[in-house]
Amino acid sequence: MIRTAILGASGFVGAELLRLCASHPELDPVRLFGDSQAGLRLDAVHPQLALAYPDLVIERYAPDLLDGIDLVFAALPHGHSQRIAPDVIARDIPFVDLGADFRLSSAEDYRTWYKEEHAAPELLSRFVYGIPELHREAIAASKTVAAAGCYPTSAILALRPLIDLVDPDTIVVDAASGVSGAGKGLKDETHFNSVDENFTAYGLLTHRHTAEMEMALGGRLLFTPHLAPMNRGILATCYAVARGPCDPLATLKAAYADEPFIHVSERPPSTKWTFGSNAVHLTARYDARTGRVLAIAALDNLVKGAAGQMIQCANLMLGLDEVAGLSRVGVCP
Ligand SMILES: NC(=O)C1=CN([C@@H]2O[C@H](COP(=O)(O)OP(=O)(O)OC[C@H]3O[C@@H](n4cnc5c(N)ncnc54)[C@H](OP(=O)(O)O)[C@@H]3O)[C@@H](O)[C@H]2O)C=CC1
Numbered sequence: 134m135i136r137t138a139i140l141g142a143s144g145f146v147g148a149e150l151l152r153l154c155a156s157h158p159e160l161d162p163v164r165l166f167g168d169s170q171a172g173l174r175l176d177a178v179h180p181q182l183a184l185a186y187p188d189l190v191i192e193r194y195a196p197d198l199l200d201g202i203d204l205v206f207a208a209l210p211h212g213h214s215q216r217i218a219p220d221v222i223a224r225d226i227p228f229v230d231l232g233a234d235f236r237l238s239s240a241e242d243y244r245t246w247y248k249e250e251h252a253a254p255e256l257l258s259r260f261v262y263g264i265p266e267l268h269r270e271a272i273a274a275s276k277t278v279a280a281a282g283c284y285p286t287s288a289i290l291a292l293r294p295l296i297d298l299v300d301p302d303t304i305v306v307d308a309a310s311g312v313s314g315a316g317k318g319l320k321d322e323t324h325f326n327s328v329d330e331n332f333t334a335y336g337l338l339t340h341r342h343t344a345e346m347e348m349a350l351g352g353r354l355l356f357t358p359h360l361a362p363m364n365r366g367i368l369a370t371c372y373a374v375a376r377g378p379c380d381p382l383a384t385l386k387a388a389y390a391d392e393p394f395i396h397v398s399e400r401p402p403s404t405k406w407t408f409g410s411n412a413v414h415l416t417a418r419y420d421a422r423t424g425r426v427l428a429i430a431a432l433d434n435l436v437k438g439a440a441g442q443m444i445q446c447a448n449l450m451l452g453l454d455e456v457a458g459l460s461r462v463g464v465c466p
Pocket residue numbers: 140141142143144145146147166167168169170171208209210211213231232233281282283313314315316317318434435438439
């Protein structure tokens with residue numbers, strides 16, 4: 134078994150990593166780290182995991198606790214894993230990070246979008262951007278992977294195969310997320326009374342995920358995130374001016390024909406089709422009237438947008454079956 138440590142185990146993504154590891158044939162979570170919940174038994178923090186992990190305790194991180202570990206997952210707020218990465222790299226342990234610390238390729242971009250200095254800029258170039266469908270070989274050859282964010286995963290998977298068909302400077306991405314995308318901390322905007330029976334746009338013109346989408350797609354794009362009254366799920370509706378008449382649905386079908394987690398069909402996708410699974414459902418159209426391409430993606434922000442993507446990357450890095458521990462079937466209805 135692969136002795137696995139999880140930083141941020143007491144958070145939403147940490148819980149999802151543990152849920153997925155419980156049915157993974159190789160990954161064995163043996164060390165869990167948290168902050169405010171350090172010192173508590175796992176079942177006190179995440180009761181849904183009690184039967185799978187009766188004996189685990191959340192600890193406070195110390196570098197020595199990584200000794201003997203075979204794989205590290207980090208699901209920490211931005212800015213933390215850049216301080217821990219040197220400990221992991223010094224021990225030569227495969228490391229999959231889900232924070233934004235190592236996703237952008239330059240410290241300057243990080244400063245621009247995250248409004249802080251990067252603490253380990255010399256490590257940025259070691260990290261491979263973690264979307265297996267686009268960077269499978271590089272991920273398999275790397276020990277350090279920065280798993281992509283949830284919104285970027287949806288928009289990039291919908292648009293990347295279509296990029297030669299459109300003008301990248303005309304891309305518009307409107308995406309709606311379930312509230313678990315904001316993590317477990319309670320804020321005014323994520324309070325039940327703010328979210329229930331409500332639908333809001335936020336982060337206008339400035340959302341940090343714009344940078345990741347531009348890095349993967351080229352061009353200057355307009356991204357508007359929305360908060361939807363649901364627990365999980367992202368639906369990204371993407372538009373771009375086409376270079377000429379085209380068949381984007383056929384292009385997506387061809388690009389993803391052999392992908393285990395991607396389903397392309399004519400039917401407009403729903404987030405519920407992906408609930409709890411690592412699946413991404415896509416569709417696309419060419420609109421001859423406006424000369425635009427439309428592409429839509431649905432995924433579960435906590436699985437393909439987070440924990441599932443991390444496990445898919447780890448499977449590749451460790452030479453395991455890429456689909457190990459990951460479901461392709463959503464819970465619907
Ligand atoms: N939620 C989602 O759908 C997605 C999240 N992400 C990213 O993944 C990361 C985790 O997200 P999520 O699980 O939602 O967040 P949560 O807020 O739910 O969990 C955060 C975790 O980090 C721990 N933590 C907080 N501060 C510190 C600290 N100072 N030192 C050590 N540990 C700390 C918390 O510990 P404790 O609870 O014990 O205080 C908790 O375990 C974030 O970077 C997020 O942006 C990316 C894609 C999707």
